[in-house]
Amino acid sequence: MYSVPEVNSMPDDRFVWVFGNVIELCEDAAVWVKKKRPFNRLADLCTEFHKYLDNLSVEEKLVILKSHPDLAGRLAVLGELTKESTEEQKSAGLDKINAEQKSIINACNERYKLKFGFPFIICARENKVQSIIDGLNSRILNSRDQEIETGINEVKKICKLRILDIVNEN
Numbered sequence: 001m002y003s004v005p006e007v008n009s010m011p012d013d014r015f016v017w018v019f020g021n022v023i024e025l026c027e028d029a030a031v032w033v034k035k036k037r038p039f040n041r042l043a044d045l046c047t048e049f050h051k052y053l054d055n056l057s058v059e060e061k062l063v064i065l066k067s068h069p070d071l072a073g074r075l076a077v078l079g080e081l082t083k084e085s086t087e088e089q090k091s092a093g094l095d096k097i098n099a100e101q102k103s104i105i106n107a108c109n110e111r112y113k114l115k116f117g118f119p120f121i122i123c124a125r126e127n128k129v130q131s132i133i134d135g136l137n138s139r140i141l142n143s144r145d146q147e148i149e150t151g152i153n154e155v156k157k158i159c160k161l162r163i164l165d166i167v168n169e170n
């Protein structure tokens, strides 16, 4: 864990290495946020990552959404998730689902992708298997614009929890 002063004095390349996956597979976010140093508080660091997301065009937001792996999907089965995503999926209990739950989630993920053209994203650490299935069933009813916004808001929650694993306030 790093303190905020340590984050402020990190060499640029180390900052990008340390924060390069707080938004899944998006080193560009870390490259942008590193220029906003120094931070007074941990919350300010989170805010800058969130601002990075808010400043993106719709097309760029779609790239971010599409960089996320499906929950309980093919990459999870193959063990090819990022280490962060592996832990998040585990925390929701997705590593222990039965065959029926897996086929429900997979079918709902496919239906969602077919409708919207990007994967269903939810902050796994704030959910369990049933609330994820419920989310898949309710959010499919939304418009594409609503889901781009909701997906990016979930990316923000994931991002904040990943930062809290790296930095402490004091």
Ligand SMILES: NC(=O)N[C@H]1NC(=O)NC1=O
Pocket (backbone or CB within 6 Å): 024, 068, 069, 070, 071, 084, 085, 088, 089, 119, 120, 121, 122, 123, 124, 125, 158
């Ligand atoms: N599809 C999806 O929501 N994936 C993400 N959710 C999460 O908490 N970690 C992820 O990789």
